Amino acid sequence: MKVSVVIPAYNEEKTIGDVVSSAVLIPLVTEVIVVDDGSEDNTAIEATNAGARVISLSNNLGKGGAMMVGVKHSLNSILLFLDADLIGLTQKHVTDLILPVCRGAMDMTVGVFGHGRFATDLAQFFAPFLSGQRAVRREIIEKISDLEVTRFGVEIALTRYASENNLRVQEVELKDLTHVMKEEKLGMVKGLLARLKMYWEIAQYVKKGS
Numbered sequence: 001m002k003v004s005v006v007i008p009a010y011n012e013e014k015t016i017g018d019v020v021s022s023a024v025l026i027p028l029v030t031e032v033i034v035v036d037d038g039s040e041d042n043t044a045i046e047a048t049n050a051g052a053r054v055i056s057l058s059n060n061l062g063k064g065g066a067m068m069v070g071v072k073h074s075l076n077s078i079l080l081f082l083d084a085d086l087i088g089l090t091q092k093h094v095t096d097l098i099l100p101v102c103r104g105a106m107d108m109t110v111g112v113f114g115h116g117r118f119a120t121d122l123a124q125f126f127a128p129f130l131s132g133q134r135a136v137r138r139e140i141i142e143k144i145s146d147l148e149v150t151r152f153g154v155e156i157a158l159t160r161y162a163s164e165n166n167l168r169v170q171e172v173e174l175k176d177l178t179h180v181m182k183e184e185k186l187g188m189v190k191g192l193l194a195r196l197k198m199y200w201e202i203a204q205y206v207k208k209g210s
């Protein structure tokens with residue numbers, strides 16, 4: 001069972017290299033695909049230098065759209081989605097996420113930060129279903145319609161599909177892992193606006209499915 005890693009990335013030049021570097025070292029991972037979602041920075045160069053295959057989009061499709069472009073270009077029957085802004089990703093994290101699915105014991109794993117940073121641990125404690133770190137069988141992703149238009153609603157769509165179809169889902173604790181928060185990336189005002197836009201995109205999708 002081989003794994004394709006798919007990483008959607010929008011302006012993540014500071015962190016994408018380290019994320020790719022941890023993923024490419026895993027023997028079960030035969031390809032790491034970074035979908036550069038219309039970045040204005042050096043995300044594509046940093047990802048390429050770290051060993052990823054980069055697909056560069058000329059327009060920003062949003063997270064769900066970028067993920068699905070990566071899926072379409074990937075080869076393996078197991079997919080691991082990672083965010084590009086992780087800090088502290090290790091080979092153990094990657095292995096812990098993929099093994100239950102590779103062994104056939106689970107249909108999906110969802111990574112949840114623990115002992116990382118208070119703010120990001122807390123967010124994932126209350127909303128683990130929003131986590132972007134997931135391993136899943138390709139055939140499941142291919143059964144879910146319209147993922148490419150979900151933007152930040154993509155995790156809600158995956159979580160809902162898993163629950164409605166009684167999939168076997170395991171939460172995996174990812175110790176000492178955190179990510180760069182929007183306010184840290186963009187500053188307080190732009191970061192808060194980006195956060196509100198993300199919640200709006202999630203809410204649209206929650207509403208659509210209810």
Ligand SMILES: O=c1ccn([C@@H]2O[C@H](COP(=O)(O)OP(=O)(O)O)[C@@H](O)[C@H]2O)c(=O)[nH]1
Pocket residue numbers: 007008009010011012037060061062063066082083084085132179180181182
């Ligand atoms: O239009 C977008 C917005 C986000 N992302 C990527 O989706 C992941 C999660 O986004 P973000 O970090 O903004 O969300 P957070 O983790 O802060 O909620 C990251 O790898 C982003 O680079 C993307 O590919 N396209």
Ligand SMILES: O=C(O)[C@@H](COP(=O)(O)O)O[C@H]1O[C@H](CO)[C@@H](O)[C@H](O)[C@H]1O
Pocket residue numbers: 063083120123124127130131132133152153154155156179180181182183195198202
């Ligand atoms: O944890 C959260 O509340 C959000 C926002 O995180 P930050 O604003 O970057 O701290 O991040 C998660 O939710 C997004 C939408 O579902 C996912 O796309 C991210 O992968 C996930 O980290």
